[in-house]
Amino acid sequence: MPLNIPGLLVPFxxxxxxxxVLPSIAIKDIRQLDFHALRRAGYRGAVFDKDNCLTIPHKDHLVPELQDAWAECRAAFGPDHVLVVSNSAGTRQQDAGAIQAEAVGHALGVPVLCHTSYKPSYSCIADIRAYFASLPNPVRDDELVVVGDRVFTDVVMARRMKGPLAVWTTGMWQREALLMRGMEHGLVNVVRRWAKPADDPTTRAFVRQSVLDLEK
Ligand SMILES: [Mg+2]
Incomplete structure (x- = not known):
């Protein structure tokens, strides 16, 4: 895999x-998100990471367990208001002909962003903004939910945008990048302790406890 230079610069x-690095919400996977509650609260669009968030890494199809949650998400926001932004499919570096983006978009039933620079770069953020600005009813940053399993790409990108709700999915559908994930978890814990973020009761309304309770 080509080096993710924007990602390597994140530590600075x-x-x-x-x-x-602090997400607004940390959940196991998207089954815990109440998409209709998000929509009622004024969120009008969503950006999803693909690998290990919606699919097995480098596969096109949704993880079967997520079928109902994904259908609910698309119904709540509308398929055009849900955008997949991946650091594999749709990137100039790994998917120059956008063949993967096409296949993933077809499998997931939503558009896949074609972008020239990896998440969490400002160039990728500009491409996301351009997509949502092009909709008949443009969606602002603060009306977006950004969902992904990696802190240094997905959460940091959401935070750089300043407006969106940053949702971190901590589960993994296939083990990968365990060392980096361990570092991400460690760093989030340290910063949480240091920054003492206030518990936001509004975000609790978007999380369904039932899935976690079932798996305890
Ligand atoms: Mg991922």
Whole structure:
């Protein structure tokens, strides 16, 4: 895999602003999100990571367990308001002909962003904004939910955008990048302790406890 230069530069940005790693919500997977509650609260669009969030890494199809949650998400926001932004499918570096983006978009039933630079780069953020600005009813950053399983790409990108709700999915559908994930978890814990983020009761309304309770 080509080097993710924007990702490698993240630690320097974190030295200036460690809170960039803090998600608004941490959940196991998207079954815990109440998409209709998010819509009622004014969120009008969603950005999803693909690998290990919606699919097995480098596969096109949704993980079967997520079928109902994904249908609910698309119904709540509308398929055009749900955008997949991956660091594999749709990237100039790994998917220059957008063949994977096409296949993933077909399998998931939503558009897949074609972008020139990896998450969490500002260039990728600009491409996301351009997509949502092009809709008949444009969606602003603060009306977006950004969902992904990686802190240094998905959460940091959501935080750099400043407006969106940053949702971190901590589960894994296939084990990968265990060392980096361990570092991400460790860093989030340290920054949480240091920054003492106030518990936001509004975000609790978006999380369904039932899935976690079932798996305890
Ligand atoms: Mg991922």
């Amino acid at each position: 940005h974190l030295l200036v602003n460690p809170r960039l």
